[in-house]
Amino acid sequence: MPWRDVKPMDEKILFIADHLREPGSFSQLCERYGISRKTGYKWVERYQSAGLEGLEERSRRPHAVANKIPYAIRKAIMELRRQGRDPLGPKKIQALLSQRFPDQPTPSKTTIYNVLKREGMLEPKRRRRRVQPSPHRLTPASAPNELWSADFKGQFKMGNGRWCYPLTVMDHASRYLLGCQGLDGTRFVESQAVFKRLFQEYGLPNRMRTDNGVPFASTATGGLSHLSVWWIRLGIVPERIEPGQPQQNGRHERMHRTLKLAVTHPPSANLSAQQGQFDRFRVDYNEQRPHEGLEQHSPQSCYRPSSRAYPQHLPELEYPGYFQRQKVSANGLAYWTGRRIYIGYLLAGEWVGLEEVGDGVWAVYFGPVRLGSFDERQTKGRLNDYLTLKV
Incomplete structure (x- = not known):
């Protein structure tokens, strides 16, 4: 005997008939028909309010299209996007639309974005490869040279129109500013030369904390870079803050605020003169300026060089015997x-x-x-x- 097909409407009628005939367990009835209790109550409510007509399938199309906007406004969105060399985004277009059509509801930023997308006026953003997160938890340091922090203070133009990239290195515990060197870029070779000089003068730290930018990290395996590979060979563990979390290197960021006020208002004429400002700032910051976090002592009075000297030859890495x-x-x-x-x-x-x-x-x-x-x-x-x- 062939199976009898049951249409959705017939199934609803049978369900209501069983419900009226057998006012027993509603949960068991719903389970028998393979529907949830919520759906069962909805069918019963519709039957009670509108009879069999209430069980008819209803259109799922929304009663009103929220982002349907007049042609004149759509045309204005495209015109505003095209004007000027720097294309306007949905937020700015929305503000200009509210001025141009004050008596009309202003479309949302999402609606404007969708209009631009449908018209092919938005270029897809290139997905950036993310740096692999640092596997090491950030831990504080209680003694000098347990942890150094390094960063590039935001670049700025000098009087001759050339860019200066200050590379700053600070001891975490004592806040001693070990180095503040103006460079013309963030390349590995120049950065390594700065760190080599500091290692030769002050010895080696146990850890080095940085952000995820060049030259400290890369999108390579482990987030390693040429610089961090060199650090590891020297026995220095690199640790990186989370992207977008500069407060995880808060002491360094606070020093940068002081540095910016002291040496970039106004900047010097050239890199040599700017370096003179950096050197004078280091002396004042380390020797003259008291620090609240050090009970108003100076960083110089709290810092001592590391007992780990910079080696003449790069040592080989050692692994446990079971590796x-x-x-x-x-x-x-x-x-x-x-x-x-x-x-x-x-x-x-x-x-x-x-x-x-x-x-x-x-x-x-x-x-x-x-x-x-x-x-x-x-x-x-x-x-x-x-x-x-x-x-």
Whole structure:
């Protein structure tokens, strides 16, 4: 015997009939018809208010289209978008529409955005690759050289029209401003030279706190950069604040506010003169200016150089005995038990450590930084010998 098809309307009628005939458990009735109690009560309410007509399917189309706007206003949105070299966004267009059509409801920013999008007047934003979050928790420091912080104070133009990028380095515990060097960019080579000079003069810190910008971090595996790789080889653990959270390096940011007022109003004529201002500021900040956080002592009176001297030769990284060590090739690959793992070009020539953390699951480290993990049973590629490092 063929099955009988039951239309949605018939199902509702049968449900109401059973409900009126068997005023028992409403939950069991709904369960028998495969509907929720909310839907069952809705059908009963519609039947009681409008009879069988109330059970008819209703259009799900909204009664009014909120973003339907007159053609004249749509035309004005497109005109405002086209005018000038710098295209206006929905927020500014909305303000101008309220002035041009004061007697009409002003469209929302979302409606204006949708109009521009439908007309092809918006270019899709390029998705930026995010820097991998720092695996190390930010912890305070109670003694000098436990933690240094570094940052580039916002660049500014000097009198000769050229840009100055001040690189500042400060000891966290004592607030001693170790360096304030004006550079013409944020390149690795120039930045490394500043840190090398500071390491030779003051010794090495245990940790270095920075933001996620160049040259401190990159979108490479582990968020590493050439600079942070060098720090790790020196035994310095890099730690990065969260994106958009400058308060996590609040002491450094507060020093920058003082620096800005002291040396950029007005800026000097050239980099040499500007460096003179930086040097004078360091002397005043470290030796003359009392700090409330230091019980009104000066940073110089609270700082002492590190006992860890800058080495003549870059030491090799050491790993625990239960780690397996693998060297990264020039193309960024590590070869392990006949398989290939892409580690990253930044670590070419470096040794990484592999720790087995589960059945066939290995974690990969560069010094103290965990780069990611892989499962030796999940291979891919044409030769079925490629392992993916998952962060």
